[in-house]
Amino acid sequence: MKLTLLATLLLAGLPMTALAIEPGPSSPQQKQTEGWLQLQVSGERASANRQKASPAERDQAMQRWLDSYKHPIPEYYDQKQGGSTPGGGSSN
Template structure:
């Protein structure tokens, strides 16, 4: 009984002994990627010029989106059809 209690206590204390592993040196490509992601998340690399779509461009994109619903979804795709229409 005493052995069971001690083993359970040891298992409960085990996470306290774990320590985080410090990351090692990363490659220059990794550092560059992390720098760009940091700029993106902070919004520091955003363009000062607001990019908007004209009303005609919005209408055309909405029309394309609506027309995409006119094509039925096939029950399955043939393996070698290559995206050809029938």
């Protein structure tokens, strides 16, 4: 009986812990990032010039997307395998 009552009180108190978290950005950088994302969503600063893709560009984009499914996703990535960086060093 005591265990059931204790579990009920504990579960009833869980939503109150979420109220302790203050909403909003936690740093100036996060505030600025959220501002930029809000501009993107609202379209407030969108260009007046519509950017349209030509039919050829749309076909190429679709083909790239379809070609991406030709490569199997490996179960594990080999950490030793890799290329080199532009500076000539190895990525290993």
